[in-house]
Amino acid sequence: MVIIHSRKQVVYCYSTTVGSQKVAKLARYLTQPETAWPPLKRNNKMGENEASLPNTSLQGKKMAYQKVSADQRAPGHSQYLDNDDLQATALDLEWDMEKELEEPGFDQFQLDNAEIQNLENPETTDLNLDSIQPATSPKGRFQRLQEESDYVTRYTRSAPKSNPCNFCRLLKILCTAIVLFISGILIGYYAHKKCPSSATSSATLDLQLYQEILETIQAEDIKKSFRNLVQLYKSEDDTEISKKIKTHWTALGLEDVQFVNYSVLLNLPGPGASSVTLSSSGQCLRPSGRPCSEEARTRSGQDLLDSYAAYSAKGTLEAGVIDVSYGNADDLKRIQKMKNTTNQIALLKLGKWPLLYKLSLLEKAGFGGVLLYVDPCDLPKTANLSYDAFMVSLNPGGDPSTPGYPSVDGSFRQNRANLTSLLVQPVSASLVAKLISSPNSRTKTGVCSPLELPDNDERIVNMQVQTVTKFKTITNVIGYLKGLTSPDRYIIVGSQHLTAPSSDGQEWASSTAVITAFIRALMLRVKKGWRPDRTIVFCSWGGTAFGNIGSYEWGEDFKKVLQRNAVAYVSLHSPIRGNSSLHSMASPSLRQLVIEKSHFNCSRKAKCQESNVSSVQIPGDADYFINHLGVPTVEFTYEDVKTLEGPSFLSEALFPKRTAKIEEMDPFFNLHETITKLTGEVILQIANEPVLPFNALDVALEVQNSLKGDQPNTQLLALASRLRESTELFQSDEMRPANDPKERIPIRVRMLNDILQDMEKNFLVQQVPPGFYRNILYHLDEKTSQFAILLGARERCKLLASNETLQEALSEVLNSINSAQVYFKAGLDVFESVLVGKN
Numbered sequence: 001m002v003i004i005h006s007r008k009q010v011v012y013c014y015s016t017t018v019g020s021q022k023v024a025k026l027a028r029y030l031t032q033p034e035t036a037w038p039p040l041k042r043n044n045k046m047g048e049n050e051a052s053l054p055n056t057s058l059q060g061k062k063m064a065y066q067k068v069s070a071d072q073r074a075p076g077h078s079q080y081l082d083n084d085d086l087q088a089t090a091l092d093l094e095w096d097m098e099k100e101l102e103e104p105g106f107d108q109f110q111l112d113n114a115e116i117q118n119l120e121n122p123e124t125t126d127l128n129l130d131s132i133q134p135a136t137s138p139k140g141r142f143q144r145l146q147e148e149s150d151y152v153t154r155y156t157r158s159a160p161k162s163n164p165c166n167f168c169r170l171l172k173i174l175c176t177a178i179v180l181f182i183s184g185i186l187i188g189y190y191a192h193k194k195c196p197s198s199a200t201s202s203a204t205l206d207l208q209l210y211q212e213i214l215e216t217i218q219a220e221d222i223k224k225s226f227r228n229l230v231q232l233y234k235s236e237d238d239t240e241i242s243k244k245i246k247t248h249w250t251a252l253g254l255e256d257v258q259f260v261n262y263s264v265l266l267n268l269p270g271p272g273a274s275s276v277t278l279s280s281s282g283q284c285l286r287p288s289g290r291p292c293s294e295e296a297r298t299r300s301g302q303d304l305l306d307s308y309a310a311y312s313a314k315g316t317l318e319a320g321v322i323d324v325s326y327g328n329a330d331d332l333k334r335i336q337k338m339k340n341t342t343n344q345i346a347l348l349k350l351g352k353w354p355l356l357y358k359l360s361l362l363e364k365a366g367f368g369g370v371l372l373y374v375d376p377c378d379l380p381k382t383a384n385l386s387y388d389a390f391m392v393s394l395n396p397g398g399d400p401s402t403p404g405y406p407s408v409d410g411s412f413r414q415n416r417a418n419l420t421s422l423l424v425q426p427v428s429a430s431l432v433a434k435l436i437s438s439p440n441s442r443t444k445t446g447v448c449s450p451l452e453l454p455d456n457d458e459r460i461v462n463m464q465v466q467t468v469t470k471f472k473t474i475t476n477v478i479g480y481l482k483g484l485t486s487p488d489r490y491i492i493v494g495s496q497h498l499t500a501p502s503s504d505g506q507e508w509a510s511s512t513a514v515i516t517a518f519i520r521a522l523m524l525r526v527k528k529g530w531r532p533d534r535t536i537v538f539c540s541w542g543g544t545a546f547g548n549i550g551s552y553e554w555g556e557d558f559k560k561v562l563q564r565n566a567v568a569y570v571s572l573h574s575p576i577r578g579n580s581s582l583h584s585m586a587s588p589s590l591r592q593l594v595i596e597k598s599h600f601n602c603s604r605k606a607k608c609q610e611s612n613v614s615s616v617q618i619p620g621d622a623d624y625f626i627n628h629l630g631v632p633t634v635e636f637t638y639e640d641v642k643t644l645e646g647p648s649f650l651s652e653a654l655f656p657k658r659t660a661k662i663e664e665m666d667p668f669f670n671l672h673e674t675i676t677k678l679t680g681e682v683i684l685q686i687a688n689e690p691v692l693p694f695n696a697l698d699v700a701l702e703v704q705n706s707l708k709g710d711q712p713n714t715q716l717l718a719l720a721s722r723l724r725e726s727t728e729l730f731q732s733d734e735m736r737p738a739n740d741p742k743e744r745i746p747i748r749v750r751m752l753n754d755i756l757q758d759m760e761k762n763f764l765v766q767q768v769p770p771g772f773y774r775n776i777l778y779h780l781d782e783k784t785s786q787f788a789i790l791l792g793a794r795e796r797c798k799l800l801a802s803n804e805t806l807q808e809a810l811s812e813v814l815n816s817i818n819s820a821q822v823y824f825k826a827g828l829d830v831f832e833s834v835l836v837g838k839n
Contacts, residue, residue: 209530210684216521217680219673222513226662226669229509238542241497242475245540248516249479253523254538257479262407262553264399264474265416266546267310270466274308274425276371278435279318279460288389289430307389308467309372309424310546311400311416317369317423318462321435323347323453326647327358329798332365338455343368345463347432347453350374351647353780354617354771356396357792359420361799369423369463373432374653377448380642386430390653394419395547396770397623398556401471406557417469425465426653435459474543476550481522483535483687489753490565491687492537492631493518493679494551494621495572496544506662511572512540514672518680532687534567541621544573545654551621555628562629567757568686571635573620575675577651578640579665582674584613587632587760588702588777589694590682591615594634597681614782615702617773619651627774630761632694636678638671648781690749691738694756696824697731700724702777703817706787713810719817726824730755734831748831755827762820765789765812769796776816787813 232244242259250257275292277284284292287307322339324346325331335341346367348358351374362370372392379385399407400416429451436453453459477497483489495511519538543549555562568590586594594613618635625631643650666672685693700723707716734752737743763777769792772780780788793809 206685206688209525210681213521213525213684214677214680216524217517217673217676219669221520222517222672222676223669225516226509226513226672229512230506238497239473239475242477242540242542245477245497245512245516246479249477249519249538252516252520253527254479254481254519256482257477260476260478260554260557262399262474262476262550262557263409263471264407264543264549264553265401265413265469266472266543266549267312267395267417267467267469269308270314270468272466274466275464276425276427276431276435277462277464279462283434285431285434286389287425287427287431289386289428289434307426307428308391308465309426310391310393310467311395311419312424312465312467313418313421314465314467315423316462316464317343317345318460319343319345319368321345321347321371321453321459321461322367323436323455324362325349325452326352327362328353329361329795332361333798336365342366345369345371345461347371347435348373349378349451350392350653351378351650353795354649354769355392355652356394356771357769358771359394359422359424360770363420363422364799367422370425371432371435371461371463372424372426373429373451374650375450376429377450378646378650380640380646385655386428386433388655389428390426390655391545392424392426392652392654393545393547394424395549397548398552399549400547402553404556406553408557423463423465425463435461474550474553476542476554477540478554479519479538481526481532481536481538483533484531485533487535488565489534489567489757490537490562491534491568491570491683492539492566492625493570493572493683494539494541496621497540497542507574508544510576510662510672511574514575514676514679515540515572517672517676518683521680532684533690534687536683536687539621544621548621548623552624555624559628562625562631566625566629566631567692569622569625569631569633570679570683571618571620571622571633572675572679573618573622573635574637576638576662576666576671578638578643579671580641581639581644583637583639583644584634585616585618585637586613586634587626588615588699589632589696589756589760590634591698592695593682593685593693597678597685598636615778616648616781617778617788626778627764630758630764630775632760634679634682636675638666638675644782648783689738690741690744691735692753692756693738694759695731696727696735696756696759697724699759699777699820700727703820705785706776706779709786716810716814716817719814719821723817723821723824726821726828730824730828734828751827751830755824759820759823762823763816765816767808767812768792776813789813 232241246257246259273292274287275284276287286292322335322341322344324335325348327346327348344367346362346369348362348370350372355372359370374385374390376386396419398404400419401407401413402411403414403416405411432451436451436457436459493515495515496508497512515538522536539551539554541548541550541554544551571585582598584594584598591613598613620635622633622635626633700720703723704717704720707713707720734755737745737749737752760775760777764774765776766774768774768789772788772792776787776789778788779785780791784791787809789809789812790806793806796805797803
């Protein structure tokens with residue numbers, strides 16, 4: 001039964017179970033005009049602010065009460081009735097309906113035929129609110145209640161007299177909820193107080209783990225490994241050395257160590273040594289500067305082959321010698337105005353520009369041969385290399401017979417015995433001094449005088465270049481430490497195990513000893529149950545001295561996999577080149593990480609300067625990963641300060657150093673230990689950080705700095721500014737998971753890492769001068785800050801009548817910057833759409 005009671009815009013719906021007589025009275029009451037209704041009486045037994053329910057004696061019959069706002073009343077079903085507030089306000093007001101129904105005048109009403117719903121189980125039976133029709137009268141049915149001055153619109157609920165058990169049940173539930181709530185608060189408070197935040201805890205544990213791993217790296221172990229490798233190289237060939245490395249790595253516990261072999265075309269010294277004969281005197285000189293007869297008596301046959309240019313043209317040429325200094329555009333322009341350069345021999349200094357670039361200029365100028373040397377004034381005073389011969393490679397990278405594709409069985413082989421039409425012969429500074437009749441480049445006062453051949457002097461020489469080409473097997477040793485959570489993401493660590501044919505192996509031995517020491521430390525921890533999140537791939541490359549052949553062929557073989565999965569490349573090409581300064585090379589995206597680690601790991605003996613962290617072209621096997629895959633790269637080396645101050649690209653000369661040289665520079669192998677620990681910590685952080693420690697904003701800043709110069713391009717500057725804005729927004733909005741573990745939603749972290757991993761690929765250009773990096777984020781050297789491709793184009797314009805080359809280079813740079821800006825903007829849009837989709 002439903003009674004609709006309206007007072008002050010409130011409709012009260014009250015249903016009760018009553019006896020048949022009471023029901024009849026109630027029905028007659030509802031059909032009576034409002035003015036004839038008897039007044040409701042308050043039950044004073046329940047207090048001033050409470051009204052009692054009628055104490056009916058009907059068996060098994062109960063009432064349900066609802067409160068409905070009058071302004072929501074409408075015919076049919078009311079949405080308000082579905083509101084949760086109805087339950088909260090149920091039974092707020094109760095009337096003593098027994099007394100109301102006993103008022104005179106109810107007897108004259110007749111009971112209509114109506115169904116009385118049985119509510120035997122009120123706790124499980126739902127109230128059918130659809131049948132309730134709120135009154136449509138604007139004043140409501142119980143208008144007389146408005147006249148009662150002591151009427152209270154809100155009452156405190158009391159338990160129904162008919163069912164006292166409900167009150168006990170509700171009280172128990174309420175007490176239980178309160179106790180659980182308070183207990184939860186206390187537990188959460190003390191748990192939060194005693195336990196550090198997950199971010200701090202995770203970072204601290206990672207640092208402790210890194211230190212525990214790195215503490216096991218000892219200088220004495222590296223020294224023993226180095227000496228064993230040097231002795232091994234003197235008695236074994238490349239294949240046997242590879243087997244020894246694989247056996248050693250496997251014994252340390254590295255999993256899935258394997259050989260990857262490639263049959264490649266190598267250019268080797270010929271059966272006879274090359275020579276240079278002075279036509280004026282008929283004196284025959286070896287590339288070292290010693291007379292041919294004397295050197296034959298004092299040195300072994302293999303040592304006679306120290307100096308040659310791999311993949312040079314071979315033959316004999318007799319012509320005049322023209323000093324072209326460093327062979328840049330200004331030098332050639334000056335020479336061509338004075339002399340005919342066709343089929344002449346250029347006397348060329350190594351340095352300042354890539355060798356392949358300078359040879360391309362000489363080839364276009366019509367030269368037939370090149371005598372290549374290193375000026376002593378460009379070397380530190382302590383480096384006495386006057387009589388040392390050296391080797392260079394004219395191979396830009398990979399197997400020359402399979403350019404751009406791997407040298408696997410069945411591949412088409414191109415006939416490329418030489419990669420230039422020039423006869424190129426590296427010679428020592430002492431030979432050049434004899435050629436120009438200069439006794440000593442350094443005076444008694446210590447001031448160095450560069451070697452120069454006067455323009456008006458004529459020197460005619462006969463140069464003979466002897467080389468042979470043959471196919472040989474190059475072996476790479478590859479070992480994997482599979483990652484735990486992201487095994488499809490690779491951090492590649494590379495060293496070398498084959499240098500020049502006549503080298504004693506001490507340079508590669510240093511490289512291999514360092515990578516082996518880190519593997520040993522890492523596997524000690526792995527045996528205790530730990531694993532990095534990402535896979536670490538350890539590589540010992542073969543054929544490095546001939547043009548990074550091993551790394552190129554492996555990269556071309558697994559190109560599709562590496563394009564998708566390679567995260568970073570860590571180079572250990574030649575870790576000890578000096579002992580006075582720690583020099584760090586890093587991609588712009590890794591520069592902050594390298595600076596941070598360098599400050600904490602610098603040796604007391606080294607000079608650690610922030611300016612030493614740079615993005616410049618480096619020798620070694622990092623070439624393919626930087627220029628063809630766009631993978632962020634890092635390398636730590638010890639250098640001589642004087643070497644860093646001298647001309648760049650002197651490292652293209654491979655001098656056959658004595659074994660004692662490394663131990664002279666680092667007698668206790670403390671520098672080796674520092675390089676191993678510093679490199680190892682960077683590897684561990686890249687392999688374990690949930691968010692890759694790459695900085696997108698540093699890439700944009702590097703682009704802006706590279707555009708500064710004497711000839712700024714407004715269009716490029718505007719585009720670079722937009723790129724910086726996009727990276728700033730990306731860095732501030734999307735890099736939060738790097739610092740806040742609460743933001744590390746797995747799908748978001750994966751998307752973020754994919755963007756960071758591939759961002760440098762936007763700066764790979766197609767056409768660059770020979771010897772230049774295709775990745776334009778890398779400069780020629782530390783002395784230049786402009787894009788190398790623009791510097792090279794401006795150099796070429798000096799020799800050409802038009803500036804078409806410069807315009808092409810500007811277009812390449814513009815497209816790269818625009819590609820990066822679109823890339824980051826698309827990344828922001830993807831994150832925004834994901835967040836909107838979740839909301």
